Amino acid sequence: MIRRLLLHSLLISLLLCSAAAMADRHTPPPGVLELEDGFYYVVQKGDTLWDVSARFFNTAWYWPGLWAENDISISSHNPHWIYPGQKLRLALRGTISEPEPLPIITEKPLPEPEPPSYRFSPIHRVGFITPEPVEPSARIIAATESRDMISTSDRVYIAPSADRILPIAGRYIIYASPEKVRNPDNQRSYIGYLHYISGLVDITEHRNGLTIGHVSSAFRPIQEGDLLFPMPKRKPEIPLKPPVEGLEGKIIAGDLNQTMFAQEDIIYINFGKKDGVMPGQTYYLIEEKEISATGLKKDRRTDRIPFGAVFILDTRETASAAFVIDSRKNASIGTLVTSPIH
Structure with a gap:
């Protein structure tokens, strides 16, 4: 109120x-x-x-x-x-x-x-990109009951990584093996590793040398062998912040191997904390058009036309996750993302 x-x-x-x-x-x-x-x-x-x-x-x-x-x-x-x-x-x-x-x-x-803020309720579903795969804290061995697919409310056996102890009531994200993300400007090189979040698990007990957890949320199919990492500290209320001036990057990935993106999709961009990018900033999706008044190649000029906007949800050192809040056409891998054009 x-x-x-x-x-x-x-x-x-x-x-x-x-x-x-x-x-x-x-x-x-x-x-x-x-x-x-x-x-x-x-x-x-x-x-x-x-x-x-x-x-x-x-x-x-x-x-x-x-x-x-x-x-x-x-x-x-x-x-x-x-x-x-x-x-x-x-x-x-x-x-x-x-x-x-x-x-x-x-x-x-x-x-x-x-300050004014934007509420993004599914913030815990948003993945992240790091230069190298994060070191997992544990992995899921199996469900306590026979299941073809592990989902919400299932109990699972967990194997902590070496020298790791998972505290009771500790909450962890569940993710599959990270995927390599290619550089859109050079398909032979990679920008980093994308960690898709499949769900959340709470540690409930240690019994007979086993660690047992309760899957509190499942966003995607969860399988034996999926990895665990301490849940990042994120809040759904994201205060609005002004964007960095003169910044530009490109869409490098999407959720579930998407290559085309529309309004309400999650995308990943190749700029991050090192560029001053923070959650709560808004950037434009840009279409580039080459125009020549004479029809000659030497007279071509490039015009940049905004056709949508994205809202930054999570930032890492070299990459960010964003939500497409407005788009008048589909974007794709390699689409230009820039600071607002005045």
């Missing part, structure tokens, strides 16, 4: 200038409806919250506030899923007024408002 009030306050402050202009003209700006309970924008084909936020608040980074203000009914975890004809409330009528003075606090300063 507090977060919603803070977001609403920020929304109102961002609209003060435009609301004042409305009052002077007695009519809302083009594209805005003035109804009994507030000012609304009617969604057009191709709109996203990112676009609407940039248009009416002079910053695309306010889209989580616009989302919270409207309590948009989302059928998936993608907040940009809005539809033509849908009305987005920009501000309440009668709420734009001279703010009351805040009480003077001498003992404690006012708490800093939480």
